[in-house]
């Protein structure tokens with residue numbers, strides 16, 4: 496593994512909905528083995544950026560290079576192939592409620608491989624074992640806790656052995672201890688599987704603990720205003736919006752009522 500290797504390069508990306516520009520001039524390199532944080536206040540476009548990176552939203556300008564390939568210049572078939580390198584965990588964990596945990600994890604293997612059922616079952620056991628959930632294989636999602644659902648979602652995200660993982664608010668709704676366990680699991684995924692991870696999160700303690708690189712998107716100028724590891728931005732960045740975010744300060748500028 497070459498840690499300085501760029502595996503995704505985002506170049507001058509612009510993301511819009513109709514005439515509304517969400518973000519522009521977004522450029523960064525995702526280095527192999529990195530845990531990369533997408534930061535910024537509510538509505539600045541973090542999830543939108545993530546969606547453009549996993550094939551759900553076409554950017555209105557710019558490029559996303561996956562390796563040497565311009566992702567959005569490929570046809571649907573090639574993009575689907577590239578998508579097999581990606582594992583995705585959304586905020587809700589989005590397990591199918593009518594399927595057992597094991598069936599949920601098996602789903603990508605059934606859809607995208609021709610492996611026989613007994614091999615799929617063994618792989619599902621391995622993936623669930625990796626996240627400490629092998630005992631839950633035959634339980635329904637409604638029978639397990641929120642933290643366990645997240646871990647089951649993680650097991651499904653790694654079912655096809657992706658080398659790039661995308662997490663949208665993985666700790667949302669979890670208590671601090673469960674959230675810290677999930678952080679450790681994310682580090683294990685990076686270190687154990689050699690995965691590269693992009694994470695959208697408002698959970699600053701998590702980001703300070705695990706992320707080693709990142710970008711800060713500004714909702715007012717619709718551009719990135721800072722790059723770097725969250726803990727470095729917290730300790731050294733002097734941009735007021737970033738400082739306020741990192742220190743969880745509300746906007747303390749005087750309102751019209753209090754001015755003067």
Ligand SMILES: Nc1ncnc2c1ncn2[C@@H]1O[C@H](COP(=O)(O)OP(=O)(O)OP(=O)(O)O)[C@@H](O)[C@H]1O
Nearest residue numbers: 512517535536537538539540541542543544695697
């Ligand atoms: N399908 C859509 N059509 C139009 N506008 C959208 C759509 N999806 C998102 N938006 C808008 O794009 C902006 C960015 O949304 P996005 O969800 O990416 O922000 P975010 O930074 O992830 O927010 P949060 O931290 O609150 O989850 C918001 O103003 C949102 O209303």
